[in-house]
Structure formats: C-alpha cells, structure tokens
Amino acid sequence: MSSKPAHPIRSYPAFLWKAAGVATDGNAAFYAWMTALTAIFLVGVHAYAQQFAHGLAITAMSDHVSWGMYIGNFTFAVGLAAGAVMMVIPAYLYNDHEMHDVVIVGEILAISAIVVSLAFVNVDLGRLDHAWHLMPVVGRFNWPISMLTWDVVVLSGYLFLNLHVVGYLLYTRYRGAVPDPRWYVPFVFLSILWAVSIHTVTAFLYSGLGGRPFWNTAILAPRFIASAFVTGPAFIVLALQVVRRLTSFHVGDGPILTLLSVLRVTVLLNLFLVGSEVFTELYSGGSHTASARYLYFGLHGHHALVPWIWSAIAMNIAAAVIFLSASPKTQLWGIDVACVLSLCGIWIEKGLGLIVPGFVPSTLHELIEYLPNEIEWKVTLGIWALGLLVFTVGLKLAVTIFTGRMRAEEA
Amino acid sequence: MDELTRRAALKTGGATLGAAAFARALAPLTEWEENVSVDSFLQKHYKEMNKLEMSVVLARLETEALEEHGVAVSISDPRPTPGVSFAYALNLSVCIGCRKCAVACHEENNHDRATNNSYIRVLEMKKGGIDLEQGRTDYKHPVPDDDHFYMPVQCHQCDNAPCVKVCPVEATWKEADGIVVVDYNWCIGCRYCEAACPYHARRFNWQKPEIPAEEINPDQAYLSNRIRPQGVMEKCTFCLHRTRNGRMPACLEACPTGARVFGNLEDPNSEIRWVLENKRVFVLKEDVGTRPRFFYFFDE
Amino acid sequence: MSTLLVLLGCQAGFADPSREFGAPVLEGERFPTEVHTPTTLGVVDTPVTDVHGTPVGVACATCHGPDAATAWASRPGEPFHTGVELHHGPITCASCHDPDDRTKLRLADGTGLDLADAMTLCAQCHGPQFRDYTHGSHGGMAGYWDTRRGPRTRNHCVDCHAPHAPAYAPVVPAAPANDRTPLEDSHG
Numbered sequence: 001m002s003s004k005p006a007h008p009i010r011s012y013p014a015f016l017w018k019a020a021g022v023a024t025d026g027n028a029a030f031y032a033w034m035t036a037l038t039a040i041f042l043v044g045v046h047a048y049a050q051q052f053a054h055g056l057a058i059t060a061m062s063d064h065v066s067w068g069m070y071i072g073n074f075t076f077a078v079g080l081a082a083g084a085v086m087m088v089i090p091a092y093l094y095n096d097h098e099m100h101d102v103v104i105v106g107e108i109l110a111i112s113a114i115v116v117s118l119a120f121v122n123v124d125l126g127r128l129d130h131a132w133h134l135m136p137v138v139g140r141f142n143w144p145i146s147m148l149t150w151d152v153v154v155l156s157g158y159l160f161l162n163l164h165v166v167g168y169l170l171y172t173r174y175r176g177a178v179p180d181p182r183w184y185v186p187f188v189f190l191s192i193l194w195a196v197s198i199h200t201v202t203a204f205l206y207s208g209l210g211g212r213p214f215w216n217t218a219i220l221a222p223r224f225i226a227s228a229f230v231t232g233p234a235f236i237v238l239a240l241q242v243v244r245r246l247t248s249f250h251v252g253d254g255p256i257l258t259l260l261s262v263l264r265v266t267v268l269l270n271l272f273l274v275g276s277e278v279f280t281e282l283y284s285g286g287s288h289t290a291s292a293r294y295l296y297f298g299l300h301g302h303h304a305l306v307p308w309i310w311s312a313i314a315m316n317i318a319a320a321v322i323f324l325s326a327s328p329k330t331q332l333w334g335i336d337v338a339c340v341l342s343l344c345g346i347w348i349e350k351g352l353g354l355i356v357p358g359f360v361p362s363t364l365h366e367l368i369e370y371l372p373n374e375i376e377w378k379v380t381l382g383i384w385a386l387g388l389l390v391f392t393v394g395l396k397l398a399v400t401i402f403t404g405r406m407r408a409e410e411a
Numbered sequence: 412m413d414e415l416t417r418r419a420a421l422k423t424g425g426a427t428l429g430a431a432a433f434a435r436a437l438a439p440l441t442e443w444e445e446n447v448s449v450d451s452f453l454q455k456h457y458k459e460m461n462k463l464e465m466s467v468v469l470a471r472l473e474t475e476a477l478e479e480h481g482v483a484v485s486i487s488d489p490r491p492t493p494g495v496s497f498a499y500a501l502n503l504s505v506c507i508g509c510r511k512c513a514v515a516c517h518e519e520n521n522h523d524r525a526t527n528n529s530y531i532r533v534l535e536m537k538k539g540g541i542d543l544e545q546g547r548t549d550y551k552h553p554v555p556d557d558d559h560f561y562m563p564v565q566c567h568q569c570d571n572a573p574c575v576k577v578c579p580v581e582a583t584w585k586e587a588d589g590i591v592v593v594d595y596n597w598c599i600g601c602r603y604c605e606a607a608c609p610y611h612a613r614r615f616n617w618q619k620p621e622i623p624a625e626e627i628n629p630d631q632a633y634l635s636n637r638i639r640p641q642g643v644m645e646k647c648t649f650c651l652h653r654t655r656n657g658r659m660p661a662c663l664e665a666c667p668t669g670a671r672v673f674g675n676l677e678d679p680n681s682e683i684r685w686v687l688e689n690k691r692v693f694v695l696k697e698d699v700g701t702r703p704r705f706f707y708f709f710d711e
Numbered sequence: 712m713s714t715l716l717v718l719l720g721c722q723a724g725f726a727d728p729s730r731e732f733g734a735p736v737l738e739g740e741r742f743p744t745e746v747h748t749p750t751t752l753g754v755v756d757t758p759v760t761d762v763h764g765t766p767v768g769v770a771c772a773t774c775h776g777p778d779a780a781t782a783w784a785s786r787p788g789e790p791f792h793t794g795v796e797l798h799h800g801p802i803t804c805a806s807c808h809d810p811d812d813r814t815k816l817r818l819a820d821g822t823g824l825d826l827a828d829a830m831t832l833c834a835q836c837h838g839p840q841f842r843d844y845t846h847g848s849h850g851g852m853a854g855y856w857d858t859r860r861g862p863r864t865r866n867h868c869v870d871c872h873a874p875h876a877p878a879y880a881p882v883v884p885a886a887p888a889n890d891r892t893p894l895e896d897s898h899g
Contacts, residue, residue, distance in 0.1 A: 024422055038429060046436035053442040055641045056600075057617035062891035066605040066615060126600020126615065126642025129447055133456075133580040133599055140456050140581040140597070148579035148603055210699040211573060211609025287544045364532060364564060364611045365543040368890060495857075502848055510885035527888045553881040617891065657860030659853060668871065668879070669844075669851035681856075682847030690848070710843065 005177035006408030014408065015174055022400045023393040029246075034392065037385045044382010047375045048123055056126060059376050064368035065359040067124070069376040072351030073383070074120035076231070078202045079224060079350060081113035081158065083232015085195035086262050087255070092188050098254035104402075105243065106236055107166045108394035110195070114159040116387035123379050147205045154198045161191040166394070173401050175408050199224045206358065214291035214358045217280075223273045227346045229266040233259040234319075234339035239395070241336060249399040253328070260328055260335060267320045267342060274316075274349070287365065291357040299361070304369045309353045315345030444619060445641055446475050456581070457594040457634070468596075469633060476631075476638060480622070484629040486637050489655035491588035496676045497649055497704065498589070499660075500686045501563060504710035506670040508533050508554040508561030515665030516565075519650060520636040521628055523620035530647035531565040531662060532611065541695075565662070566591065566612035566647035567695065567703030574604035574613060574646075583644070589676075589704050590649050592634040598643040605644065609699045613646045649673070676704075742855065742862040746830070749869040753814075753826040756794025766794055771826075775813025787875065798876040807832055807874070833868045844868075 026034075051058055061068045087106030090096040125131060133139035134152060143149040165184050172179045203221035210216055237259050244251035281292035293299050298306050322338035352371075361367045372380070400406045450471060460468065469486045476484045513529040522528040534546035538560055546562070555561060568591050575583055575591060582598040585591050605613045619641040631637040632652035639645050650660040654673070663671040674683035686692065690708040694701075756766035774791065787795040787804075797804075804810075809817040809824075816824040816832050824832055834841035843849035850871070854863035871879060 024425075025418070035425075039432075042432050042436045045433065046439065049437045049439040050442075053439050053444075055616070055618035057891075061617070063605065063611070063614050063617075064890065066602045121601075124601065126602070126644075127598065127640075129452060130580075130597065130599040133582070133597055142579050142581045146577050146579045146603075148577065148601065152579065205603075206606075209573065209577075209607050210701075211607060211696070287542070290544065358606070361544075362611050363609050364534060364548070365546060366548060366611075366890075500848070502843075505849060507879065507882065508884055509882050510887065513888070514885045525889070526891070527886060529888055532888070533884075549887050551884065551886075554884050555879075555881065654856065657855045657857035659856050664853040666851055669847075669849050669866065672848045674847075674856050685846040686848050689846070708848075710839065710849075 005172075006175040008175065008177075011175060011408045012171070015171060018406055019397055022397055022406055026396070030396075034389065037389045037392070040385035041382050041389065044379050044385065047378035047382065051123070051375055051379065052128065056124075058373075060370055060373040062368060062370070064362045064366060065356060065370035067355050067359070068370050069351070069372035069380055070120045070124040072355040073347075073380055074117045074124070075202060075224075075355065076347050076350045077113050077117035077120060077387070078155070078198055079228035079346070080231050080235060081110045081117065082195045082199040082225070083228040083230070084110040084113065084236065085192055086229055086233045086259065087236055088188060088192055088195075090258050092185070093192070096254070096258060098252045099258055102240065102243075102249075102251055102255050104166060104169060104398050105239055105395065106232075107162050107191075108391060108398060109232070109236060109239065110162040110191075111159065111166060111394060112387045112391035114155055114162070115390050116383055118155060118159075119383045119386060120380075123383070147201060147208055150201045151198075151205060154194065154201050158191065158194045158198050161187050161194055165191065166398075170398060170401050174406060196225065199228050206354075211363050212358045213288035214281075215354075217277065219273060219277055223270070223277065224350070226266055226270040226273050227350055230263060230270050230342050231346050233262050233266070234342050237263075237339050238336060238343075239391075241332070243395065243399065247399045248403050256332075256335075257328055260323065263339075263342075264323050267316070267323050270346070271316060271320060290361050290365065294360050294367070295353060295357040300367055302360070302367050302369050304371050305352060305356060305360075308348050312345045312348035312353055315341040316349065319345060446479060451596065454596050456597050458581075458584075465633070472633070472637060480627060480638065481624045482627045482629060484627065484631050484637070486631045486633055487652065488633045489652060491586050491590075492655065493587075494675075494677050496587075496589050497568070497654060498674070498676045498683050498687070498706065499568075499649065499704065500672040500683055500690075500692060500706040500708060502670040502672070502690075502710065503560055503562055503707050505668045506533075506561045506563065506666075507668055508535055508550070508556075508559075509667065511665045511667060512563055512662035512671070515661040516647070518626070519628055519653075519661035521620065521622055521631070521638050523616075523618075524622050524626070528614060528620075530612065530614070530645075531563050534562045534564060535559045536562050562707065563662075564610055564612070564695065565705070566649075567610050567701065567705035568647075568649065569701035569703050571700055571702045573607040573609065573699075573701060577603045577607040579603065583646075586634075586651075588655070590651055591646065592648055592651070593644050593646060594634070595637070595639050595643045595645065600642040600644065602644065609696050609701060610703075613644055616641050616643055616645060741858040742860070744852075744854075744858065744863040744865060746865045747867050747870060748827065749867045751873070752829060752867070752869055755792065758793050768794075772814050795875050798878065799874070829874070830868050833872075 024034075059068065084106040087099060087103045091099040091103040122128060122131065134141065134149075136143070141149050141152075143153070165187050168184050169179055200221045203224040206212070206215035207217060207220040237256055240251050240256055240259075243249055278292065278296070281289040282296070290299060294302065295305050295309050297303070319338040319342035322334050322341070326334035326338065328335055356370050360369060397406075448471075454468060455464065465488055469488060472486050473484055476482060476486070510531075510533050513531040513533060516522070516531050517527060517529045520530065532548050534543070534548055535550045535554075535556070536542070536559060537545040538558055541562075550556075568585075568589050570585070570589070572585060572591050575585055578584075579601065580597060580599055583591060583593045583604055600615070602615055605615060616639050620638055622638065627638070628636060630652060632655075635648040635650065635652045650658075650662075654660055660671075660673055663673050672682050672686050674681035676683060676687075678684065686708065687706065690710075692706040692708040694703045694706055751768065753771050754768040755771065757769050759767045761767055785791045787797045805817070806819075807816055809815040812823065814826070816826060816829060818824055818832060819835055830841070840849055844865075850868070851866045852863055855861035856863075
C-alpha cells in the first residue's frame, strides 16, 4: 500500500485507462467468455437494426398483445436489480463484515440489471428518435400522473446511486485511500429504499390499469418484491461461486449462507403470494379471471403459455425444496442448481407468465395468442449478453482493485 | 515486452474485428424508410406550437406526403369550437353488423390497406346479455343472425381516459370538445396507452402504413387522418377533420340502418341529447370508471 | 302530407311539433334537411330482367290511371303483379292503397295521400320508429351534424324497407380487419 493516496482528480484519466486495460485483459477462458458475449450481443444488435428499420411488425407482437418478450424481460431485470439490495441490507444494516467485503458484487449486479432493463424498454419503443420527449424540461414529462415517468425517475436514480457508490469505492481503493463513509454510506442507505421503490413502481405500471383485471391486483407489488428477493440473491450466490472459484478474491462461506437463509424465506413467500393470487382468480371465476384460466389451463383451445407456466411452477417448487433441504456445507452444488431453477422459474413467471396473459384475452375478450419470435429472442439474448458484459467487466475491475493488482502510482 | 506488444497487437486486431462486426450488425438500419429531417426531429409538442410554427409544420408534412406517397394532400388543423362538445350513441336494436362503418373508417382515415385496419371492431354478441366473452369479431356469415346482436366498438373518448393518464410524454390528451387525440410526431411508441385502454380502441403502427396513391383521402388533419408514421399510436378521433367542420363522422354516414347518432351535447335540441334523455342508454364497462362519451341503447 | 312538411320544416328545432323546445344554443341560419326520394317509390318489379338479371320495374301509373276502371287488376304474385310479394303483417292492399285511385295511397282515416308522402303512411302504424326517425336515431343520414354549416340528407323508409316486404334483408358483411395473429397457424 502506498503511504499517501494519489491525487483525487489528476489520477482519474489514468484510472480509466488502466480500467480499460483490465477489462480487456485476461486468460484464454476470459477471452472466450467475452468474445462469446460480444458475438451474442452483436446478433442482438443485428436483429434490433432490422426491427428498427422495418418496425415492430417483424416481432410477434400485435394490437392484441402489444407488449411481450421485451417488457417481460424488463420486469424481470428490474427485479434482479432490486434484489441486489439483499446483500446491501445485511452488509450495512446488520454490519455483517463478511458480507460487507463482497457487497460490491451486489451493487455491480444492480448496475448491470438496470442497464439491461433500460435496454429492454428502449428496444420496445416504436420511436427511439422521439425518446428525448421523455426528458424532463426539454420534453413533456407527464409526472406525477404517468407511472412510466415514475419508473424513469426511479430507474435512472437507482442507476446513478449504484454507479456512484461502486465508482467511489473502486476509485478510492485504487488511489490507495480509505473510503470516507460520508461520501457513500448515505447513498447506500438511500439505495435500499430506492431498490424497493423501483420494483414497486414497476408493479404499479401494471396494477394501475383498471382495464386489465389480471394485473389490476394489489398483491402485484408484494409479489414483485418477493420474487425480486429470490432472483437477486440467487443470481449473486451463483456469481459469488464463480468469483471464488475463478479469482483470487476471497469470498467466505458467510455471505452465501446469509443469502441462502434469505432465499429460504423469500422463495416460500413468493410461492405463497402466487398461490393466493391463483386461488382468488380460479375460485371466484367470471370473465375477469379469463386470463388466469388461459395461463394455467388454456382457454377455448388456446394454450400457448400452459407448458411455460407449469414449468415455472415446477422449477419454483423444486428450488424451494432444495433450498430448504440441501445442506450448504456438503451440497453447495445443490444450492447452485436451486438458484438456476428459481431464476428460470421466476423469469417465466414474471415475463411471459405475467405480461402476456394481461393481454389474453384482449379487452374485448378476443383470444389472440403470443409467443416471441426469432427476432425477439435474438434481441433479448443480445441484451442479456450486454448485461453480462457489463457485469463481468465490473466484477473484473472490482476483483483486480480489491486484490491490489491495480493501483495508482505513488504520489 | 514481447508479451506486451503481442497482447497489444491482439487487442488492436480484436477491436478492429469487433468494430467491423458491429458495423455489419447495424447494416439493416440503411433500410429505414422514415423521413426524419432535423426539423421533424426537433419538432415541438402540438400544444407548444404557435400558429406560424404549425403552418410551417403542416406545409412540411404536405411536402413529405407528396414525396412519399405521390399525392397532393391538404393537412389542416381544425380546432374545437366553443360551445361544442361531442358525443356518440349507437342503437343496438338497429345495427345489423354489416361492418360498413368499419370500411368507411378504413377509407376515410387512410389506414394501412394490407391489414384492413379500422378504428371500429364489430362484435357479434349472443342475445341474452352483454357478455363480451360470448362475442366474436371474425364472423363472415350473412347478417343479422337471429340469435345475435351486433355491437361496434371504437374509441369511447372517455372523460376519465386511462390512455391519457398513462402517457409518459403527454402525446395524447383530451381536447375541449371531448375528443382524445394523439400528436403522432410526439408519441414515442411505448404502447402504454394501448395496454391501458379497456376498449381495444388504440392501434399501433407496427410498420409504415401502405395505401395506393389513388386511394388516399387527401382531406386530412394534423390530429386525425393524415398518414401516420411508423412506430406511433393512432386512434379514432370522431373524424375531427370532418366533425369540427360541422360534418358527420364517416362511420355514421356509412351506416345503412341509422344505428349511429352523433352530435353536440351542449345543444339541447340535438339528436344526441334526445337519445340520452329519451332512450335508456348504457356505457360499456361502466365499472372501470372511464366515463365514456360513447353510449349504447336498445329500442324498447 | 302535413307530417312530412313538419318533418322537413322542423329540422331547426327537430321534428316533433308537439314538443316545446327552448331556444337553441346555436344561433344562425340553417341549411335544409332533405329526405331522399327513392326511385322504387310507385314502381313494381316485372318478370322481365335486364342484362344484370335485375327485374325491370314499371311505374304503377303505367297501368293504373286515376279512374276506377283500372281498379283491382290482380293480386300480388298474379300476372301484372308477379314482382310483388306481400310479407307485411296482416294487412291488405287497401290498407295502404286508395282503392279508387291507384296512383294514390290512403291513410286509415280515408285521407288520400300522394306516393311521395309514403312516410306519413308508414308512420301511422310504426309510431315508435317514426318518432326515432324524426329524432335522428333511426334511418341513417349524411351531411352535416351542424346544419348551420351545411345541408343534410335523410333516408326514406322505402330506401331500406321494401313496402310490400319490409323486413331488412340479410347482407354479407364486409371483411373484418386482418389482425396480426402469429400463432394462428400453429393452432389450426
């Protein structure tokens, strides 16, 4: 460690340059991983360029199902971003030191997931060239009436909060200085509240629509939060496993066990909330429950989503059983499997399983079905590849700086 | 040092390849047909334009229509008349489900020909209730069928319009005469309004509308039937280019049975007032609280 | 006659002469509202068809003069009236036609009526429809909702309802919209 920290402003260009070097340097496996992600991202870019030129007509969406794969993934990604707070709360509210050491992984996940969710909103727009109308002051920002403006505010706010905290911590460590709590702890606490708000507002986007009974339910926001607190920790557990196997960064068992105990609660809470919703829909019957009947059992011979949702239910239940029964000491691989299962299960449940049935049947009770087509799959995979690129670069930078292999020249 | 230069060379090569691949991936963008000039990109919101700015925009849109579709059109911007507040009523006892209104809408409002789009969907409903679940829009047999009645649905121009509430950029709003309009040059195409509407009244331009030049209706207005750009929302405007000039909406004129009644709510002698006062009218999905200006009624 | 005149004359205040209206909100001169004159009025189909297969019509007055000599020549469906099929409730020819003057119609009270005023005849039985018609909620129209700015035309009863068989004939509807239904194929 250098005795005197580097200059806070003058050393910034060098920091960026070195960071770019770290982000593009690594072993063969790293290059293979990054090249693969870049290739998938470019496939997505190509598909999006076609969509931009020819219009959303080349997707499978229609005036009946006017949101699909993109908005489903947007919803899931916001949940992932919010779920990252499940590391921040133990680290900062409960002073879990081991968690504190690795909490940056959660914050980098939050940044990556927000990038992904914003990308999904943007590819869903019909007129990207009009997107500047969404900017406050220069555009016409329908705040506070439109829930979408709230979402713009909270998502960009959450992005900036996490960018600030991560950027500050990494740069300070790089300079060889001790982070000043006054410069980041207030933002960390704000981000905890903010994490809940991003997913609540996203739920309100849908639950505020009186014309869509499938979404028009007060339980939607709690469901979103519960499932977010499954996907966030599940993704982080997997990320921590990778980090501790592939890098020299020390990750103790403590954080994984803490996240597992969170998961053991939230996975059940999510199933309980889903079950409550399903009961209310199916027991009461009537035309307002047609979407739920369509989703779970099919309606009038239409059942495109039935295999998807039952797969999701099976995966979520299997994940719950494993989380609750597997011993983290001896069966950590089992926990990994359960994490993957719950990520896939909730991806379906909150994506295709939530957005699409809101439109099927339509508001005039017409049954026009939807499943994403090739273009949408390519764009979707491209965006997730972009997210993983951001996440990988972020992690690589953090690991390199935290292990002292990237630091400023002595002042 | 050798290792370092080798790495640098590899990185440079990788970056070059990556940039080339990126350019190749973006190549389909050159097929974009929208005419986005600097003027149209920077165009202000409808409500922020003064008369002069609007006249410049209208002239530009007319030129673009001539260039893109080869038709001389006239795009006007009729405004609401004080003392006029529109409403529509539809007599379900008389409607026979012939879809002539939907066809008239298709032609009047310059809809895309291939999709046969229209702002009106006609539901064939089972007698004995108003159960949308029993309705169909794809019937093709001769009408009217004895066991059914027919219910055309179009924009209800709600006074408490969910579509207006949810729009993040105020690209859609309610005018003084009750008509809910869209500024096609301001809409970002997020389709939140389409999700919010309980009446399936909004449509998205999934692609650029295509109409043979000789079929284009040249009598157009900025807020209504001018040919829409790709990627924006559109909706029924009660044919404001006609109705704000005193004329009937196209769907009403096309109705062979006179099921449609249109007029000024503020005129106590108007036909629409007579219907509202003397017929037992109802609105669709009253429970969602949208307060429509579109009423249905049956004869006794 | 009188009712039709009232109908035409009252468009500014809308039709029902028994109803007292307040002063209209909208001031100003009004354009006329005209009732369309159907070409089929006073014409019956003959067995002769034109190149399109459409029956050629012949005016009642071709055979029937104002003298009683040309009184009941035949019943509906019989020669000279083969194009006439009576499916109009329990009424007879004389319910509407003046038995003494084939060129005229006759109201229930015996008053003679020109063919051009047929709507008044219809109205004596179909009161609710006529009431709705006069208030614009039956029968269709074109032109201006705001008659200060332009004229309006109304359909005649006979435009939609053939006098001898008034039930509205079924029609083949126009095609519905071609909705984007990507999954239609995979689901038959």
